Amino acid sequence: NAGVTQTPKFQVLKTGQSMTLQCAQDMNHNSMYWYRQDPGMGLRLIYYSASEGTTDKGEVPNGYNVSRLNKREFSLRLESAAPSQTSVYFCASSLSEGNQPQHFGDGTRLSIL
Amino acid sequence: GENVEQHPSTLSVQEGDSAVIKCTYSDSASNYFPWYKQELGKGPQLIIDIRSNVGEKKDQRIAVTLNKTAKHFSLHITETQPEDSAVYFCAEGGSGYSTLTFGKGTMLLVSP
Numbered sequence: 650n651a652g653v654t655q656t657p658k659f660q661v662l663k664t665g666q667s668m669t670l671q672c673a674q675d676m677n678h679n680s681m682y683w684y685r686q687d688p689g690m691g692l693r694l695i696y697y698s699a700s701e702g703t704t705d706k707g708e709v710p711n712g713y714n715v716s717r718l719n720k721r722e723f724s725l726r727l728e729s730a731a732p733s734q735t736s737v738y739f740c741a742s743s744l745s746e747g748n749q750p751q752h753f754g755d756g757t758r759l760s761i762l
Numbered sequence: 763g764e765n766v767e768q769h770p771s772t773l774s775v776q777e778g779d780s781a782v783i784k785c786t787y788s789d790s791a792s793n794y795f796p797w798y799k800q801e802l803g804k805g806p807q808l809i810i811d812i813r814s815n816v817g818e819k820k821d822q823r824i825a826v827t828l829n830k831t832a833k834h835f836s837l838h839i840t841e842t843q844p845e846d847s848a849v850y851f852c853a854e855g856g857s858g859y860s861t862l863t864f865g866k867g868t869m870l871l872v873s874p
Contacts, residue, residue, distance in 0.1 A: 653805070682861070689771075689866060690866060691768075691851060691864045691865055691866040691867050692806070692851065692864040693864075694861055694862075697861055707861065739805050739806070741805075747860075748793065748794030748813075748855035748856075748860065748862075750796060750808045750811060751796075751808070751862065752808070753798075753805030753806045753807070754805050755803070755804050755805045756804075756805055
C-alpha cells in the first residue's frame, strides 16, 4: 500500500500564481487533513474534511481553498500565491472522525518568490 | 484541544542514554495524546499514543505517561540509538469530534 501520496514533491512559484496540491490515500479513510509546517511552528491545520462531501476550516485557512474530490482525494489550492505561503505542506488521513491516528504523506515543499 | 506546549525544543544525548520529552495541555476535555516521529525529508509517523483512561503505555524502548491532574504527558525513550535522531511531535485531541493540536516539536540528536 502506498498510504498517503502527495504531488508534487517540490514546486517553485512566483507571487500571484495559482497552484493545486494533490493528495490521495488508499487506506479507505474517511477523514483527511491539510497542514503546513514552518520552522519553529510545528504543524498547523489549514483545512480538513471529516467525511466525503464536507470540509471545514482549521487554524490557518486564509489564502487557501480545498476540494474533497471523492473519498480518496483531497486537494489544496492556492489561488494567488504569496511569499508568506512558502512552507512544507502535509496531507494526512484518518480512519474516521474523532481522535484517531493520522497517517501523513511525505509533503510538498513549496517556495514562492 | 486548544494549546499544547512541548519541551525541550532540542535535546542531545549519548547513545544508550534515556531521553524524555514533555508536553503540557490546557483543555481538560482532551482525551487523546499521540506522539509522532519525523525524519528528515519525510512526513510525521505515529510511534505511540495514549488515551485518557490509561496512565502509561509501553512499546519496546518507547513509553508514554499521562498525568491528567497536572495536564501533562511525556515520551520516554530508553537505550537511545543514533537512528532515534529525529524531530518528535506531541499532539492532543479533545472529546467528541475534534482535530489534533500539535506541539512545536523537539529535535533529538543521539550521538554515537
